[in-house]
Amino acid sequence: MEINAEIIKKYRQKRCWSQLQLAEMAGISMRTLQRVEAQSTASLETIKSIASVLEISSEDLLQQENTSNLDAAKVDSTYQRKRTQLIVGVVLVCIVNVIALALLFYQREQQAIDESTFFILKNLVSVTLVLSVGVALFQGYRKGLIFKKDIY
Structure with missing residues (x-):
């Protein structure tokens, strides 16, 4: 699914978390998180895991606003x-x-x-x-x- 990877990066950076820290908390591999942030695509399960850790809704990540x-x-x-x-x-x-x-x-x-x-x-x-x-x-x-x- 297409997501807005900038939201993930900004929330992660705002909390001073590395990609490894976020990946571990979300229960995904660091490579998966790197791919999500680079390609702006992820499975629904990955989106839900990341959104849960960042304490935002999955819909927030699915928004494709480029602003x-x-x-x-x-x-x-x-x-x-x-x-x-x-x-x-x-x-x-x-x-x-x-x-x-x-x-x-x-x-x-x-x-x-x-x-x-x-x-x-x-x-x-x-x-x-x-x-x-x-x-x-x-x-x-x-x-x-x-x-x-x-x-x-």
């Missing part, structure tokens, strides 16, 4: 939307956990919970915060939405 600017704008807007969703998600997780900690401290101050329960719940909320943010950042890194330089 590179439109494709680049679409890639950029999708990338920015997903990056914004990740950042908003991390911020919301932090806010919820800070509120939970504040409520725990308030309840302890009011002597509504004993010291050992407070200690356990405080540590549980703290660990949850660290793990949630860590997993979200790792997933964002894996999907090419954030980079090491963003974290440091």
Whole structure:
């Protein structure tokens, strides 16, 4: 099937993935991916695999628009939307956990919970915060939405 290989290249490059990395994630050989990007043809199964990894629809790859600017704008807007969703998600997780900690401290101050329960719940909320943010950042890194330089 005829596809727009430029979309694949732009999504792959935007995420700083090599052809080998994308091919491995899509479960296809690197030679197949090279052929897809060079010849703009692929089987339906290959299209679905690549689209799934790039988190786009198969129909997006089947579009034969030759306007590179439109494709680049679409890639950029999708990338920015997903990056914004990740950042908003991390911020919301932090806010919820800070509120939970504040409520725990308030309840302890009011002597509504004993010291050992407070200690356990405080540590549980703290660990949850660290793990949630860590997993979200790792997933964002894996999907090419954030980079090491963003974290440091």
